Amino acid sequence: MSADGVCFNCxxxxxxxxxxxxxxxxxxxxxxxxxxxxxxxxxxxxxxFRNTSELTRAALxxxxxxxxxxxxxxxxxxxxxxxxxxxxRDLERDSAEADTVARILALKADGVSVRRIAEILAAExxxxxxxxxxxxxxxQRVIARGVS
Numbered sequence: 001m002s003a004d005g006v007c008f009n010c011x012x013x014x015x016x017x018x019x020x021x022x023x024x025x026x027x028x029x030x031x032x033x034x035x036x037x038x039x040x041x042x043x044x045x046x047x048x049f050r051n052t053s054e055l056t057r058a059a060l061x062x063x064x065x066x067x068x069x070x071x072x073x074x075x076x077x078x079x080x081x082x083x084x085x086x087x088x089r090d091l092e093r094d095s096a097e098a099d100t101v102a103r104i105l106a107l108k109a110d111g112v113s114v115r116r117i118a119e120i121l122a123a124e125x126x127x128x129x130x131x132x133x134x135x136x137x138x139x140q141r142v143i144a145r146g147v148s
Contacts, residue, residue: 007035076101100126114139
């Protein structure tokens with residue numbers, strides 16, 4: 001998003017953001033270079049946009065607030081091919097993954113550490129959502145979600 005150039009509004013030379021004249025969500029494709037301060041003003045922000053990560057956080061926040069489901073399906077669930085009335089793919093239970101979630105939660109309830117749970121899952125041949133190795137962090141995320 002940031003590149004060296006000249007701001008279309010104030011003429012400031014330096015990093016610029018490419019601001020869509022018509023929002024992309026409305027089909028806009030043309031952009032003008034704006035410095036972070038002018039880009040912020042264009043979006044009604046006093047302090048301006050400072051970087052791409054701030055823009056990304058703002059965009060993801062708007063999507064989430066409007067009900068768009070972000071990210072993939074959690075362990076124990078999978079997306080169906082059918083699209084519902086809201087334009088989203090429905091979720092259905094994945095029994096093999098749900099069994100793994102139940103196993104993780106049972107081991108944790110028995111006082112087993114997340115590191116040991118990861119070792120047990122690997123020894124039992126259970127797969128992660130992506131088919132990779134179990135790590136304590138992945139186990140901890142499943143426990144934090146807490147749904148089997």
